[in-house]
Amino acid sequence: MFELTNYDETKVKNYELLLKQLEALISDEDNEIANLANASALLxxxxxxxxxxxxYLWTNDELVLGPFQGLPACVRIGYGRGVCGTAVKEGKTQRISDVHQFPGHIACDAASKSEIVVPLYKDGTIYGVLDIDSPIIDRFDETDQKYLEKFANLVESSL
Structure with missing residues (x-):
C-alpha cells in the first residue's frame, strides 16, 4: 500500500523520497491518465x-490540458507559444524566474510569477509537458530542475 511520508529532511533527501513514492504509485499501473493524475497530485x-x-499532452500539433492540480487552466497551447510551447519547440526544460519577463507568456492564472516546464517523451517523440507554476518569483532552482527532470523521466517510463 502506498503511504505518503512527511517531507522534513534536506531538499535533496525529500526529492529522493518523492521519486521513490512516484515509483511506488506507477510501478503496477499501465493506465497513462491514472499515472499522470497521481503524479500531479503527488507533486x-x-x-x-x-x-x-x-x-499538457501533445495532440494534433498542440498541447492539450491533461491531469492537473490547481485552478482551471488554458485548454490548448500552440507549438512555440508560451513557456509550455517553447519547451516543446526547444526540446528542453524551461525554468523561468519571472514569467512576466518571458516573451509571449500565456497567463492562465494571473497569480503565477515563476514557472518550470519539463518536456515528456514517449518512444523518442514528444508526448507532452510537466508544467508547474508558482506565485513566487524565482521559485525554482537548479536542484528543483534536476529532480523534476528525474520525476519526468519516471513518468515517461510509465507511458
Whole structure:
C-alpha cells in the first residue's frame, strides 16, 4: 500500500523520497491518465509555494490540458507559444524566474510569477509537458530542475 511520508529532511533527501513514492504509485499501473493524475497530485502535495501542477499532452500539433492540480487552466497551447510551447519547440526544460519577463507568456492564472516546464517523451517523440507554476518569483532552482527532470523521466517510463 502506498503511504505518503512527511517531507522534513534536506531538499535533496525529500526529492529522493518523492521519486521513490512516484515509483511506488506507477510501478503496477499501465493506465497513462491514472499515472499522470497521481503524479500531479503527488507533486502538488510535495511542493510548497506552487499554485498549479499538471500535464499538457501533445495532440494534433498542440498541447492539450491533461491531469492537473490547481485552478482551471488554458485548454490548448500552440507549438512555440508560451513557456509550455517553447519547451516543446526547444526540446528542453524551461525554468523561468519571472514569467512576466518571458516573451509571449500565456497567463492562465494571473497569480503565477515563476514557472518550470519539463518536456515528456514517449518512444523518442514528444508526448507532452510537466508544467508547474508558482506565485513566487524565482521559485525554482537548479536542484528543483534536476529532480523534476528525474520525476519526468519516471513518468515517461510509465507511458
Amino acid at each position: 502538488n502535495q510535495f511542493l510548497d509555494k506552487v499554485n498549479w501542477v499538471g500535464f
